Amino acid sequence: MSELSELTIAAARDALRKGEVTSVDLTEACLAAAEGAGALNAFVRHTPEMAVEQARAADARIQAGEAPAMCGIPLGIKDLFCTKGVASQAASRILDGFAPEYESTVTQKLFDAGAVMLGKLNMDEFAMGSSNEHSVYGEAVNPWKVDDRRLTPGGSSGGSAAAVAADLCLGATGTDTGGSIRQPAAFTGITGVKPTYGRCSRWGIVAFASSLDQAGPMTKSVRDAAIMLGAMCGHDPKDSTSADLPVPDFEAMLTGDIAGKVIGIPSEYRVAGMPAEIETLWADGIEMLKAAGAEVRDISLPHTKYALPAYYVIAPAEASSNLARYDGVRYGHRAQLEQGDGIVEMYEKTRAEGFGAEVKRRVMVGTYVLSAGFYDAYYNHARKVRTLIKRDFEAVFEAGVDAILTPATPSSAFGLGEVSDEDPVQMYLNDVFTVPVNLAGLPGVSVPAGLDKQGLPLGLQLIGRPWEEGDLLNTAYALESAAGFVEKPGKWW
Amino acid sequence: MSIDLEMAARVAKLARIRVEEEELPALAAEFNTILGFIDELREVDVENVAPMVSVTPMRLKRRDDVVTEGRMPEKVLSNAPDAREGFFAVPKVLE
Helix, strand or coil: CHHHHHCCHHHHHHHHHHCCCCHHHHHHHHHHHHHCCHHHCCEEEECHHHHHHHHHHHHHHHHCCCCCCCCCCEEEEECCECECCECCCCCCHHHCCCCCCCCCHHHHHHHHCCCEEEEEECCCHHHCCCCCCCCCCCCCCCCCCCCCCCECCCCCCHHHHHHHHCCCCCEEEEEECCCCCHHHHHHHCCEEEECCCCCCCCCCECCCCCCCCEEEEEECCHHHHHHHHHHHCCCCCCCCCCCCCCCCCCHHHCCCCCCCCEEEEEHHHCCCCCCHHHHHHHHHHHHHHHHCCCEEEEECCCCHHHHHHHHHHHHHHHHHHHHHHCCCCCCCCCCCCCCCCCHHHHHHHHHHHHCCHHHHHHHHHHHHHHCCCCHHHHHHHHHHHHHHHHHHHHHHHHCCCCEEEEECCCCCCCECCCCCCCCHHHHHHHHCCCHHHHHCCCCEEEEEEEECCCCCEEEEEEEECCCCHHHHHHHHHHHHHHHCCCCCCCCCC | CCCCHHHHHHHHHHCCCCCCHHHHHHHHHHHHHHHHHHHHHHHCCCCCCCCCCCCCCCCCCCCCCCCCCCCCHHHHHCCCCCEECCEECCCCCCC
């Protein structure tokens, strides 16, 4: 029965509606697949009872003839989403044992649409990382394997990417602050969408950098991403930055017709030291879109090079402020105190024990750039550079560009432990192509487009105009159809 | 701008994260690597550029200043490491 977990969301929906399969069948197949995939460490918490209960309810809805597209679809949920009564730890020790009394808006919307939760997925602690190596649960492992090395599934949504690529679920939620959906999607040969800032409510998602964080779908196809995104987004009065805009039928916009669309190719994304295979993949992508009738235009985004350093001021600054709430008082871990310890010792010991190395590093860098005397030199300066980065994109969109094509990552998946912890900047470079999109608040999608010579998947990124996810996904759909990427990792786990 | 041990200790204190004395040199070195990377930003001319406040042009919604949800102290306290008599409990703050 495990082959049912290999279905796309679209195929499962159609089969459910025709009565060829039940949600309970799909759910049990996924639960079995997830149960047998301990070596991937993608699911860190299984919720089989809840899943079967939700699946039964979904089957009843489908039988009653009232079935939204996501009804009965089994999903994995990133541990960053608060799920009522189910531990939600953001992969951090400091949230040890935290079981929220509330449900995040995104998961609530998915459940309202009839989706089924299989369990919670691994990630980098507080979504800070690009390799899923910074997790209280231990690292998640990429189902793709070409030699005896264990490879990273990317991060921070590494568990989500591994679970979808290994067919442990039909789709998964991810979040993306600087590339945390798109980079792992590229590393595992799946599709990942970061919507326009404000498209998905952030309410109930553990905050990392509030001006950059967005939730999005991670799926086996662009069509699935369109279906799942439609169920995740929409206005939410509980998130004051959530956009009060209608949600279009993204799936209906997938015509595959991109004739006359203008695709920009930014020269600044041709970075030094980029492997030839990535260059070739990008050139192939350009040819595919041309062949589909798009007009390809060279463009310039002159401040690209400053996006990563600006991000590493703004994101830690916001994180230091957001993570101030972990004080050992209201939830999660509190350090054992010694006789005479006061409240400051409680804070300091709790946070030293509860946060991992990368989180501590970023909280302290953020504290530094916000501290008296450095606020203007670092934080305000970075926010000005952010304005310039956004203007670069606005200028090309005003000149008629519909979407921008770039590589998704500067390499394919690397081995776990291969990028040294000694030099954090080396790891940060993974997000060089994805970070500008968050700084500008734009929608972006990573589409699997080929294999490198080792046999590992590579992705291309498309960046769209704000609020035009439908048009962007249609271009992604055309690219997906042309690339014809169908490879799957061989099962070893 | 280079970070010395004293500054590293100060930042740790401000962040309310205990860092042992012997860990300070490694921490200061990491800060310096990251700040060296961030310092590239100084090349950018930001004269007359406004710092970004909101990435999408939006006016934050307003609502009446009234309680919309409440009266659930047990739920509020349910995850607390130490709660007593309807309150969060912490070590003594004032002598």
